[in-house]
Structure formats: C-alpha cells, structure tokens
Amino acid sequence: MKFHFISSNSAEAIKAKDEYINYYTQTDPELSDIIIPIGGDGILLKSLHDFNELNKPFFGINYGSIGFLMNSVNKKNLEELIENSKSTDLKPLKMTAKDENDKIYNSIAYNEVSLMRQSHQASKFQIKINNTKRMNELICDGVLVSTSAGSTAYNLSAHGSILPLDSKLLALTPISAFRPRRWRGALLSETNIIKIDVLNFKDRQVSATADNIEFRNIKEVTIQSSSDKNCKILFDNNHSIEDKILNEQFEY
Numbered sequence: 367m368k369f370h371f372i373s374s375n376s377a378e379a380i381k382a383k384d385e386y387i388n389y390y391t392q393t394d395p396e397l398s399d400i401i402i403p404i405g406g407d408g409i410l411l412k413s414l415h416d417f418n419e420l421n422k423p424f425f426g427i428n429y430g431s432i433g434f435l436m437n438s439v440n441k442k443n444l445e446e447l448i449e450n451s452k453s454t455d456l457k458p459l460k461m462t463a464k465d466e467n468d469k470i471y472n473s474i475a476y477n478e479v480s481l482m483r484q485s486h487q488a489s490k491f492q493i494k495i496n497n498t499k500r501m502n503e504l505i506c507d508g509v510l511v512s513t514s515a516g517s518t519a520y521n522l523s524a525h526g527s528i529l530p531l532d533s534k535l536l537a538l539t540p541i542s543a544f545r546p547r548r549w550r551g552a553l554l555s556e557t558n559i560i561k562i563d564v565l566n567f568k569d570r571q572v573s574a575t576a577d578n579i580e581f582r583n584i585k586e587v588t589i590q591s592s593s594d595k596n597c598k599i600l601f602d603n604n605h606s607i608e609d610k611i612l613n614e615q616f617e618y
Contacts, residue, residue, distance in 0.1 A: 370398035374405025379429040406430020423598040451600040460592035473576035477516030482508035490565035508541035556591035
C-alpha cells in the first residue's frame, strides 16, 4: 500500500508526518493508493480541494484540536486500519458568487458556504429556494449553508441542526439573526437550489466563503449540492463518522 502524507503547519503535525514517512516511505500523490492528511479538519479540507481530481481515498490522522473528520493516532498498524476502515462519500456544495462588479466566482465546499458581513453593520439578505422567494429580508451577521458532513462544524456553532450523513439534507442557518429574531434556519433537500441576494450590497459589504476560500464584496450567491468532485473519506472501523454524529447529538 502506497501513501502520500501531508501535514498542517503545526510543529507536532510536521514531526508526525516525518515519522510516518520514515516508517512507511512517501509516494507522489498521483502514484499513491491513499492520501494521508495529518493535523486537524482544516488540513483534510485543504487536501480534499487540492487532490480531489486524483480520485484517491483520504484517511486523516488527528493532530489538531478537534479533528471531527480525522482518525486517532496509531503509527504501528496504519495499513491494517485502512484495510478495515469504513468508507464515506462526501458530496460537496457548488457555489457560484457574483461580486458588486458582476465578476463571477465558482468554488466547491465540503463543509459549508457562508456569507458574512465585512463591516460593523449587520448584513441584509433575501433568500430564494428554487426561484421562489422564501424570506424578504434577513438581518444578521451572516448566513450559511452546510452539508451533512459539515453540520457539526461552523453550522453547529451557529446553533444549526446536526444532520446524519445519509439524510440528503442541507442546513440553512442564520448567524446571530436580528430580524426575524426567532428564525433558527431551515432544513432543505439537497435537490434544492438556494439563492441568497445581498441587499444594499454597496453599503453593507459581504464576503462569501466556500470552506476556506473567500471572495469579497459579494452581491449574490447560488448554492446547490453537486455530484461532481465527490471525495471518499476513510474512518477507523471503531470510530465511524456516523458514530461521531450520533455522539454529538447526545452531548450536553
């Protein structure tokens, strides 16, 4: 079994990568069987974006703080863990954003697409689902659309719902909503197309971020689930992501 190791910038993760390479050797990503990101969820998401065209599975090893999508450290029997691991397909979001000068940006997100205010003023959004206006004006710090895999990340911090991986749902969640004050978001079928228009976009600038890729001064964003660029994530057979999602829902 051939591995390509990549690490975050933390000293601990870099040291671990060197140790893994010394033990298993390093292979170019194109020739490897498995991509091994070492660090936290951030390095895994970066690896998904960097290497998704190679159609290789990913087995993340946690040397970060949370590492929800990562596996526990075990240097001695990596091949055995991978051979017995469970596979989960991550279906990304496709984001198309237009800025105030009508420049178009396209990106994908495996966790979430978020829109956030760029100044001290609250943002104002209008939300359409499948070309039908569902909210005339949402006043808030921001709004995000999350996949099921990303529902335990930023979405959960914003009090959004946790989604089982097989739910085929997206979470639409406001961030610090001011009006309507009691709106907590919506759960939508992944077949829906979500369009978010930024009201008064010249006076209240907004950025759009797909995972860790940010675009500034955005006036509208269209988000939909995509069958392109699916990625396969491997999880230790004793610690599947389904179990992690269940555990998150019963923590208090």
